[in-house]
Amino acid sequence: MEELEALFPAEALDYAVQISAENQWQFMLDLGYLAKENFSREEDRVKALHDFRKEYHEAGFKLHHIGLPFGLNHQLSEGEAHFLRKLAGIEGQFNFEKLPETGRTSLFSRIAKMRLDLLGFGSGANDLPFSFADIKALDDAGNWFSKKKFSTRIEVLNAMGDTGDFVQRAWEELYRQDIVYFKLIPTVQPIDELEQGKHFSRALWKSIGEDSKTWKAYKKAVLDRNDGDPDTKFLQSQIARPDNSRMIRFIQLMLQSCGAYTEEIDEDLGPVTYDALIDAVYLLDKADDDDDDPDLREYIAYLGQGYWAFNQAFFFEAAARLNKPETDADLFKLKAGVVSSEPEDEEMSFYKRFSEEFGKLQQKDKEKADKVQAGILNVAKKLAGKEEVHFMGFADSFRSSRFFKGLKRFFRLVGRFFKRIFNKLAEFIGEMKDRNVLNFVQLIFRKAGDALRVLGEGLRFLFSDRKIYTKDSETKAPLVITDFTMTFDAVTTVQAGLSPEVLSEHMKHCLRSSRSLETVLVFIGKVIHFLLLLAGPAGWFKLALEIIRIFRDIKKGVDPVRTVK
Structure with missing residues (x-):
């Protein structure tokens, strides 16, 4: 166990992780052992499992460390599933000691490339060898924090592994005064109910402040237009920004951790992400018992000609209100009627950590x-x-x-x-x-x-x-x-x-x-x-x-x- 304890926090080894069979193979897909088109084929799964076992042996992990019972040649053992969950999870349970070797595909290179790809810095080809392009992407991820730069690439890799903390830090430093723009014709929510009005503008002004560049640009491009139509060139330029696309990924990660979004993490705020976002806002509305209840029109606005704006700062602030220090850990879910008073689902831990960490800022x-x-x-x-x-x-x-x-x-x-x-x-x-x-x-x-x-x-x-x-x-x-x-x-x-x-x-x-x-x-x-x-x-x-x-x-x-x- 010494090898595992050197890589994982001690508390991460104290509990057994139970995951479904499909989730196990989803992790294999994330790490590049399986391709999307061959995801369900038995022979491809057998080969993927063989490659996985070969690479973790090469990485120095032994069967008695992981816990592989005999006779499980074509399926993941409970120990392997536990190990795979830690490698590909978003809770920061796997820590690198050194960078993967360039020009070689290994278990460590797959994990590094998966983390880069998940947050929008990588190429998505996790089965290819680790390259200098991946090192450049790693540097871009580290330099992306304008206020807190990492001293080493290892720090970046390990920080990106804890996606909840990484997203929270990114939002705290870069996105507190930002708007997410997207273009979409929704299929569920009537557009006329969300036309840009005083509710969204007032909430946006409250969240980011009247002196921010974001507010001034939004006011000029949307509020001050004499013809009532938004400045489409400005909106297109905002949608094309890498930071705008990356924020959509972060929103999807948060929605996924809440159980509202189950599709692939990408840079497209399409109908599925939109419906999950609306569902999450209504969940906040139902769970928040303050006098100033959330209103859908405060979070999202239809600007015209298919363009939308999402006040993500207001969204995260509302989520943080539900995680006050004196509140029971399950109160949010119980109020919303999501679950009974059963032990907390591990999949909620990312959302809980994200919200609790942000809530601490209010008590700073x-x-x-x-x-x-x-x-x-x-x-x-x-x-x-x-x-x-x-x-x-x-x-x-x-x-x-x-x-x-x-x-x-x-x-x-x-x-x-x-x-x-x-x-x-x-x-x-x-x-x-x-x-x-x-x-x-x-x-x-x-x-x-x-x-x-x-x-x-x-x-x-x-x-x-x-x-x-x-x-x-x-x-x-x-x-x-x-x-x-x-x-x-x-x-x-x-x-x-x-x-x-x-x-x-x-x-x-x-x-x-x-x-x-x-x-x-x-x-x-x-x-x-x-x-x-x-x-x-x-x-x-x-x-x-x-x-x-x-x-x-x-x-x-x-x-x-x-x-x-």
Whole structure:
């Protein structure tokens, strides 16, 4: 067992995998031992099994490692099926120690080529020798991550083996602000129910943000068209993008793991994938018991002339809501009426892992804050008679938090604001759309109250010396001092003999003071954005007229905020 344990995680060897006979042969097809046209022929299956056994012997695996009973010459044993499941599965249970040899077909070359092909980087010819073209595809897969590049090709191969984690990382880094476009005439869902409207646009705007390039391109190509027809050249160029095709593969993988899609993983969002996608959205709708239930029109939109858009960011966010930490592992399936309270099917593990990992992102700020607080309390316990201790704290928590991102966005928008204002004054002032005015007024009425409640504390903290003190109630001497820089690195000074309770209260004060700025900065950033859109006397005059109308409606008892269509 030592050889297997060196390649597989220990926990992956603790349970027996039961798979159907057809699934066993499907793995043989995936690895290139069988061809599609000969999939059911007995003589071809016998040859495929012979080649498989020959190659795993050459790879150094012995019968007593795998568990092959005598007398099973023409069928897979339970041990071989278990072994094959680990090799060709998408759970990352097989780890490479070195790259396959070029110019040679082996068990390892088949696994590597299968992983490349599954995610859209390979050629699909898994029975051919491993080549320099495959190494180039491996490099492309590694370089595909713009933010997190792998240091070795082995890391890429092993990361691609855990398809769930690989897809989640790809979505987290590349596709959070992306739209999947496709062309299709559906056979089930009536098109008129999904014509592009405010539901899809509002959900898309919420998911990817108004400042993203994706939103601006979508708005220009679809929403701002005077004739009502989309920009087909733009849509065709988007469909032709390799990333768009690759995202379709990822969607199919997720749908397959949920049991909604059973066909081949390819780059075509055709009728079968479309029906599976609609089925999955309805499944979310049935399982999500929040007040804001998913609506099919928020996920998918018919743009016209056979073109469609899918808000995959909104889809993954909705899926993640169903996998909260306090929720039972089977709650999603039980609510949806998919299964009874039987033990969880292993085939659901990819979807579960994908959703749970993404759900952890939503708790990122809270976990980091708790970690910092635990570190502070740990320092307090280790104060062994020293007069004071200096240590770094808060930096990681705030540098990656939404607050710090909002702070950077705030200062960036301030610079853009003044630059655009001076430029606009020298230019011809064009006519401004009523939509921007109405959106701005809605923002003021809905968000200003929250911002004003914390405005005083937040701004005093930002423009002060940014030091937070916790003093002794009797001597008034500072017991704990946290000194923040403008980038929210912080040094905390703790006096000896301080109780953990006092430190805990100090920590809460620090977090409360810093987070009070988040609401203010987000509000100010949005105000500046709208002022940029309304820059110039013409836009401001329209804004003044709209505010006058608001007060007139309030006086008459009418709802002052109109719905923007």
